[in-house]
Amino acid sequence: MADYRHLAKLFAGRWIPGPKVEDGMRFANYLNGKGITTILNYLGEGFKETKDMDHTFEVYDEILKGLRNSINYQISIKPTQIGIPDYPELAASYYDKLVEEAGRYGIFVWVDMEESNTVDATIDLYLRKIDRPNTGLCIQSYLKRSFDDVKNLVEKGGRIRLVKGAYNEAESIAYKERSETTKNFSKIMDYLFEHENYFMVATHDLNLVNEAIEKNRKYNRNFHIAMLNGIRNKEVQRLGLHGARVALYVPFGEAWMSYAVRRLKETSNLRLVMRSLLQSQKI
């Protein structure tokens, strides 16, 4: 599968509702009607031009105004969309404004985690508003540093969205065996159940999802199970109907190709891709 772009075109429609803000918001409303929290993400990353960062801010601003006072919506921002790592002051000013505005409207703001060379700058960005109850940070269990990062952040009052991690990182800093990443996910999840009230378990790994549900029988936490739109939507709906708090991460925007290619590269073999293509995820 040397060229993922042709396959990506086939798949993009099931992962991404469309290129426009209205597409994202329309789909978000649809999911909300089904009791699913929507995490809206405007696609784009690795920006070098400040005009792209300005545009990203304007799009999120439009979303926040559009979702004003709605419940069950969150947004998730990629730090390299708003100036990390080259323009940290610009990123800080955009982040601060978005968090303040979202706070006024009762909307939760997640900070996505990207490649490892941006982790420190991303944590610094998140720390700026860690005291705001409507903010949270994504942490990747494939990074060896993540357990310590989570401890530090939770001690400071932060909220965590736990994922396995989507980038190709060096063995010196990241677990390369899937089983090690999963083990670290469980370890961090244990810590979150013990020490946090609100957090997000973001995975399609049903063993981990079941583990979280089982753990919650003891801890009774206010946590969300979250998946990416289009992968296991029916499962998300089923979990919601059985009483779990569920969320779908819904990316939208013009930059759908690189997102679709990354999701395809994650699927470990063609069989999985084809099976996923054949199974409808419409809910």
Ligand SMILES: Cc1cc2nc3c(=O)[nH]c(=O)nc-3n(C[C@H](O)[C@H](O)[C@H](O)COP(=O)(O)OP(=O)(O)OC[C@H]3O[C@@H](n4cnc5c(N)ncnc54)[C@H](O)[C@@H]3O)c2cc1C
């Ligand atoms: C809500 C949410 C937010 C995320 N935010 C970030 C972020 O900010 N930074 C970051 O690095 N990563 C993020 N990710 C991606 C994450 O890091 C993983 O790359 C992705 O979730 C796949 O890992 P997994 O936990 O589902 O486990 P895996 O072990 O990869 O997958 C478990 C099973 O899920 C199914 N599956 C997984 N992916 C696919 C797919 N593409 N197509 C079809 N089936 C699939 C397969 O059956 C697979 O066996 C996010 C994921 C979610 C759910």
